[in-house]
Every structure is written in structure tokens, then in C-alpha cells.
Amino acid sequence: MAQSRHHIFKQFAASEWQGFRKGVEKEGLRADASGFIAQTPHPHALGSALTHPRITTDYSESLLELITPVYDTTAGMLEALGHTHQFVQQNLGDEVFWAASMPCGLDGDSSIPIANYGSSNVGKMKHVYRQGLAVRYGRMMQSIAGTHYNVSLPEGFWQQWQQAVGDSELSLQDFKSEQYFWLIRNFRRRSWLLMLLFGASPALDQSFVANVRHNLSSFNANTFFGEQASSLRMGDLGYHNNAQASLNICFNELKTYTRTLERAIHTPWPPYEKMGINRDGEYIQLNTSVLQIENEYYSALRPKRTVASGEKPIHALMSRGVEYIEVRCLDLDPFAAVGITAPQVDFLDLFLLDCLLQDSPRIGDDECARLDNNFKDVVARGRGRDLALQLGNRSVNAGETALELLDSLQPLAEQLDGWNGDATYVRALAEQRHKLEGSWCLPSQQVLDAMVSSGLGHRDWALDMSLKHKHSLLAQPLSDAVQQQYTAFSLESLQQQQQIEAADTLSFADYLNQYQQS
Numbered sequence: 001m002a003q004s005r006h007h008i009f010k011q012f013a014a015s016e017w018q019g020f021r022k023g024v025e026k027e028g029l030r031a032d033a034s035g036f037i038a039q040t041p042h043p044h045a046l047g048s049a050l051t052h053p054r055i056t057t058d059y060s061e062s063l064l065e066l067i068t069p070v071y072d073t074t075a076g077m078l079e080a081l082g083h084t085h086q087f088v089q090q091n092l093g094d095e096v097f098w099a100a101s102m103p104c105g106l107d108g109d110s111s112i113p114i115a116n117y118g119s120s121n122v123g124k125m126k127h128v129y130r131q132g133l134a135v136r137y138g139r140m141m142q143s144i145a146g147t148h149y150n151v152s153l154p155e156g157f158w159q160q161w162q163q164a165v166g167d168s169e170l171s172l173q174d175f176k177s178e179q180y181f182w183l184i185r186n187f188r189r190r191s192w193l194l195m196l197l198f199g200a201s202p203a204l205d206q207s208f209v210a211n212v213r214h215n216l217s218s219f220n221a222n223t224f225f226g227e228q229a230s231s232l233r234m235g236d237l238g239y240h241n242n243a244q245a246s247l248n249i250c251f252n253e254l255k256t257y258t259r260t261l262e263r264a265i266h267t268p269w270p271p272y273e274k275m276g277i278n279r280d281g282e283y284i285q286l287n288t289s290v291l292q293i294e295n296e297y298y299s300a301l302r303p304k305r306t307v308a309s310g311e312k313p314i315h316a317l318m319s320r321g322v323e324y325i326e327v328r329c330l331d332l333d334p335f336a337a338v339g340i341t342a343p344q345v346d347f348l349d350l351f352l353l354d355c356l357l358q359d360s361p362r363i364g365d366d367e368c369a370r371l372d373n374n375f376k377d378v379v380a381r382g383r384g385r386d387l388a389l390q391l392g393n394r395s396v397n398a399g400e401t402a403l404e405l406l407d408s409l410q411p412l413a414e415q416l417d418g419w420n421g422d423a424t425y426v427r428a429l430a431e432q433r434h435k436l437e438g439s440w441c442l443p444s445q446q447v448l449d450a451m452v453s454s455g456l457g458h459r460d461w462a463l464d465m466s467l468k469h470k471h472s473l474l475a476q477p478l479s480d481a482v483q484q485q486y487t488a489f490s491l492e493s494l495q496q497q498q499q500i501e502a503a504d505t506l507s508f509a510d511y512l513n514q515y516q517q518s
Helices: 005-010 074-090 121-137 154-166 172-198 254-265 270-275 315-322 342-357 365-381 398-408 410-420 425-437 443-453 460-474 479-502 508-517
Strands: 021-031 056-057 063-067 145-150 203-205 217-220 223-225 302-306 324-330 386-393 394-397
Touching: 005 154, 005 342, 021 056, 021 074, 056 074, 056 154, 056 217, 063 074, 074 460, 074 479, 121 270, 121 479, 121 508, 145 342, 154 172, 172 254, 172 302, 172 324, 172 342, 172 398, 172 425, 203 443, 203 460, 223 443, 223 460, 254 302, 254 315, 302 315, 324 342, 342 410, 342 425, 365 386, 394 398, 398 410, 410 425, 443 460
Parallel strands: none
Antiparallel strands: 021 063, 021 145, 056 063, 145 324, 203 223, 217 223, 302 324, 386 394
């Protein structure tokens, strides 16, 4: 009988374990002192959103995105994220960096300025892509913020793992891609657990759903909430749309994933064709396909590969394989100054490693539908103690199944801690178990409890939390060396943007055509 992958991993020596490689992309709106979305341009002191290595914008000019380099420790990654937050807070004036995933006060699409990246062709393409999102889905859903966690295992691990599992027929590149998709299939089976443990957006400001039909309940005069919701961000009011509902993106292996995704980029969608590409002499979208580019596809996780300038993500994956995975379903933790905590990161590492070590058969259409339903059910009704999930042919209680899954991670946590000589993973696991035992203190419930305790609606409560985080971060001044580093980042990024703009020789139409034909 073949050894289980867990058993094979147990035979690794401590000296052979090289840990995780990790980074974070953390989004958050800039809001004014009243809790309304900022109408000001991206602060000049934060440099160029096009070229800054750590501070950019996502959809909106008001939606910041902070990016860490890759680290091999949680502490190093969070320290870097904290430094970037401190520098940002220094340069926001009276504005705040919004602490919640669901947005601050809005006044329809026109109140959400689309991000501007300058006059270069690459900058224009980023802007037109966002304009395309606006005409396709509206701007409101693009104002939602989250945390994306990027993680990989080092090259040395993959060499040892390939030898240990006895798969020598594939090149190391193809083996890594195959194994990452092995992990991804199990992530798909278990992603509902992350929404239960980390969903933290059960309420929203009434301005987000003004003139929109919904089934939310009234919290107070200016706030709605989901009676049992864990994450409105990941629900029907968040990242979804009819065109993408028609897609059948296959996560079984790299070949099927890239093939189905590329087909979506080249499949015309009649409503988008009716809109056209230009309006009044201005580009309103990059093309009229189901997807303009790969990033338009909303998913809880993506296989990723660092791309060269002008290179399409799909082509990078096809030519050089999967480099890391991006977990995209995480709400901001509104109680944490940087939106994410060390125990959460450590648990994610443990969870993802176990996804690699468990058996992972291909996912058929029936299972795929069940997995999607489980995820949606936890998003919409995760706080319900009687929520049932469908695992295979069985109906199971979500909370009990979650505890069983956490218990199954205990041996792996102890193994990693034994190698590291501490209790990092056991403690991270215990923190998640605590959420599901006794009083059922899920983050989504903690948010509602805090709002009730404060007597505030979502906008005022989130504004209060944002101000508290701002004050705590500003109370920890950056060292002179770090301050100088970030000042240099900003100046250099502005210079780089000017150089890119000066180097353009093609018209935007020719540039776009060349990119799409590449």
C-alpha cells in the first residue's frame, strides 16, 4: 500500500524544511473625516501608483493597495506591512485608511473616481481596464476591499518533495505546477472554512445599496446587515456578475485552467459588444469579450506567476509554470491595524500545506457545484449554528465539520512546531478553534457585537476603528532609515513614471492592438 503524503512529509528532517515564502496585498479606501469616500487624488507624497514597489491603487483613485515584498517569516512580512501603513498614515492629512472591507459612505458610481496612472500607454491601459469594469458591472462593487495572501514553497522543498513522492517523469517546473493544482483542488473543497473563520463583513452602510434590491435586514437607520452572513463582500452584493456566471473555469490542472481562462478572453459577450469599445472618442473597455484580461475573473484563489512588462499572465503561467498561489477571499480584519494578524497568517500556512498533503482527486462537475454551494452558504449564513454543508452524499453541520477539520490539522501543527522549536502553529490553530467552541465568537459576530456595544452604525463604527488604527500607527514613528527608504521609493517611482511616459513611441490604439495580438 502506498504511503500517504502526510506520512512521507513526516519523514522529512527538520533541516530539510525551509518554511513558507509569503507576501500580502492589502486594499483599503481613503475616506474623509466624515467617513465619505475621498475625492482627492492619490497623495503625491505616496509616489506614483504606476511604479511604486509598495503603494499603489486598485480600482479607484481612493482605493489604496499596499504590497509587501516576499518574506520567509510572518513577523518580517507583517513588520514591512506595518511600516507601509505608518508611512501612508503620515501622508493622509485628515483622511483615514478605512478599516472595513465594506466601503465607507458613497453617493453612487460618480462618487468613486477611477484610478489614474498617467499618460503612458501602460498607464492608460490600466485606466481603460477599470473603465471597462465600470461599464460592465458598475463602480460600487469595485469599492469593496480585502486582503490577498500570496504564498509559495521554496525551490529546495519542491526538489525534495518530487524525490520523496517518486515523481521523476516531469520536469521540476511541471511538477511544481501539478502540485500547486493538487493544493488548489483541496483549497476549493475547504475554502468555506476560511469564510467561517475570517469572514468579517456582515454589515454595510445604506449608501452601498441605495436604489438596489436586497434581502438584508435593518440594523439602524443607516446600516443593513445579513441576519446570519459572515461576508457580504463575498456574497451576491460583492464580487459577482452574470457574464462570469457563464464561465466554467477548470481548476483541475494548469492546462485546463489556462485554456478555459483564455477562451473567456476571446469569447465575445453580446451585451459588451453592444456597448462597443469607444464612446465619444474615448475608450470605455479594452475589448468586448467575457473577460477583458485575466484579472477580471473573480475567484477565491489564483495560481500566479511573476510577469515581465507587457506579458500576459496566462502566457507567463503557460511558459514558466505556477510560481505561487494567491488567496483572495479574505476580508479585512477591522480590529487589526494592518487588516491581518500573525495567527491568521500562520493558520493559512498550515491550512494550505495540509491541502497539499491530503489526497486530491480531480473535481468533477457535480462536486464543483457542491463546493460552490458550500462556499456561498457559509458566506450568506455562516453565523447560523445549524448551517448544513454537503460533503459528497452527506449533509453535515458546518460548525462540527469545521472543528473536525481543525482537529485533523493538530498533528501537522505539532510537527512544524517541533521543527521550529516553538508553538506558533499550535497557538494559531487554538485561536481558530476558540472561535467555534462555546460562545461561537466568529469575527462576523464580533463585528456586529462591537457595533451594538458602541451604539453606532457601520459607517460610524468603521470610521471610529479607522481613527483608532491611525492614531496607534502614528504613535509608532518610523526609524530614520525606514523613513528615508520610503521617501526614496516615492521620489524614484515618480521619476520612473516620467521615464515610461517619455519612452512611449506607439499610439495607444497600436499599443493595445499589439498587446492583444501578442
